[in-house]
Amino acid sequence: MTVWGAAAVDEAAGAGVVHVGTRDVVTPLARERARELGVEIVVGSPAGPPAATSATTAARPTVVVPAPAPTAAPTAAPLSPAPAALSAALGSAPRPVRPPSGALYRRGAPIGRSPARSHTPGHAASAPGAAPTGPGRAAAGGRVGRVVVVGAGNVGMIAAMRLADADTFDEVVLVDIDEGRAAGIALDLTHTAALSGFTTRVRGVGTVEEAGRADYVVLTAGKPRTPGMSRSDLIATNAAIVGDVASRVARTSPDAVIVVVTNPLDEMTQHAWTSSGFPSQRVVGMAGVLDTARFQALASLAGAGPADGVAALALGSHGEEMVIPLSQATAGGRPILERVGPADLDAAVDRARGSGAEVVGLLRSGSAFMAPGMSAARMVLAMVADRGEVMPAAVLADGSYDIRDVYVGLPARLGRRGVEGIVEIDLRPAELAALRDAAARIGERLGALA
Template identity: 35%
Template sequence: MKKITIVGAGRVGETTAQILAEEELCREVALFDVREDVPEGIALDIVQTAPFFEFDCAVHGSNDPRILKDSDLVIVAAGFPRKPGMSRADVLESNIRVIDEVTDHIMAYAPETMVLMVSNPVDTLTYRVAQRTGWSRNRVFGQAGVLDASRMASFIAQETGFSARDITTMVLGGHGDTMVPVPRFCTINGVPLSYFLPEDRVEAIMERTRKGGAEILALRKNSSAYDAPGAAVAAMVDAIVNNRRRLLPCVALLEGEYGEADIAMGVPCVLGEKGVESILELELNEREQADFTQSANAVRSEIERLRDIQ
């Protein structure tokens, strides 16, 4: 991939840019932000780490949306972050106007690109971008499940003492308090999680996963998470750039899968060079399906709010 542009040079955007440059996942990383001089300063700081991390990826920033031109992938991390006590849905009204403007810039300067949404509430804003652009669902998708699954894996590692490298997890649904961790599809080096942990400990991990972002926000006080989100975005970019066809939980537009349509939420996706190449429809049990439907209802209520904001 030649060029990736990150919209929003906040902490998530900056961390993502640093990782993309270090791992040389493209030849050029561009940062776009409306704050005067900020993206240029961040780009310069990242470039000065090149001798240490031995990369020669070009990094630059601008306040001019024309920097989006010729982007193969645009990562949108712009908008207002939530504060302690706020849910992701609480920033919808503030962020919808930001995302609409960003979307218009993308359509004007990078009409052939793919869009990876990170801004919250990510399910609703992914839906919004897809509707506003009219682009196919393989080109507009969001990051959430990769991060949530990573958090769940780290909690399992802490609980069991096993290496996080051997832990595979799956989290579906909306990126919020109604997300659906699915322990039945979680394993430690292929062995089901239930072999190692009793049901009450698994339930505790599921609940901590749902509150994972809020836990960090409460501890940091003046900042939400950005290291793990940046790494999660980079993992998705790696799958696309290297056409790995990885099975990852991503926010995708549903067209009947899991009994849902006209909605965007987290499901297992095959991620490759064309973006979301397909969606895997797991056979959920009664409880899992009920939880997924509840999560879909929560996302749909946010989508309904979009009509009031317009």
């Protein structure tokens, strides 16, 4: 009798099949590894079952245990059916494989602690602290190595849940200064694997260094708003947190793509870029996806039809200077003004602009987390899918729309390694002026931060 472990499966990965004897034992970890690699476990020799040594074994047939085909990376659904003016840019992408199952510094946590220990990269991708495959290089079976969610608060929890449920990554790691909370949420999420059908490993640790080298980092670190507080009121407090985390990520995961969720979003994304020293293409802010989803939902309530039938792009800043070009918005493939009157549309835009504060006021403690967490995961999965999907995101302006050198919400084409380019769409003069004004306001706030 031979005991087959995961290492034996790894050695046989090239052949795509492992032949084991009828009396051999295949460990559960080996079977899991076989599923990940797409390796077939065959009971019996390559030429058939081994010679029988008794009447019992002679009567025992050869059993083939096929390994399920590796799960393909889910492709992120487009924000909505593309309007005619955007169809060439947005293209079409299939919807996710399945819908989602039901903050080192989470929002509200104290700031900073020195890492208790660190791990040396360079071991197997499945080991904690090991170097993953890196952006643009899929792991065995078409999967991606590791995504780290910094912050085990509500936003981080929802983002981690969606990323694990997508079954795209080898590992999702939650990082929080309250290591017990991170580990507890990770274990609780692990318990849902059979319910949701994912094989992604989930861990919870206390530092970025313990998480290990990542392909993608979702940064939810920072304090949340409280009733009566604007996003800008958080700028000084959260800048210290974001700067520290971004610099740690740069040392631990020099090839990672960072998705920033922390408020004030545009300013914190630019601060993460400067603190990390990364190319601007690998630091991107989440807000446009969230604000677009909010507008889609509110336009639906105003009579535009199903939310996922509303196509729009929320640009500008994540706040009072949010710009939704209604000239480009459609509902059911038709101009949205054919479904909803101008006054109701303006009201939907205003409510979308203030939706974060509205949720904060209703909750009375804490801020929105379901839609933000889902939006952050949505961006990461779009990048992993590497289909060049165009999404509204906070990116460093490159002269498009006559805006330069400031992070602001623009239509961006996303790929495996982050932002592939900024897409210019036709805007009416008033819409373009509002977008430029938003960029100017963000620049003023960045000047105050400096």
